[in-house]
Amino acid sequence: MNRESRYYYEPAAGHGLPHDPLNAIVGPRPIGWISSRSAAGLRNLAPYSFFNCF
Known part of the structure; x- marks a missing residue:
């Protein structure tokens, strides 16, 4: 995976949604x-439980 195809979520920068x-x-x-x-x-x-984050 190259660097351009990665997404980094930075809460301080906001997500625009x-x-x-x-x-x-x-x-x-x-x-x-x-x-x-x-x-x-x-x-x-x-x-017993688990969670998913998609």
């Missing part, structure tokens, strides 16, 4: 649940 593009296209993707049990027998259930 009427809204912030990253707020519009970044979203969580719930994938599943992770469960565990401690040595004392306490159970824990937590969501």
Whole structure:
């Protein structure tokens, strides 16, 4: 990839759009649940997720 084909986003310089593009296209993707049990027998259930930024 050559230097001319790269795009650098500098927030201080602004992007020229009427809204912030990253707020519009970044979203969580719930994938599943992770469960565990401690040595004392306490159970824990937590969501596992990931996000994409296009």
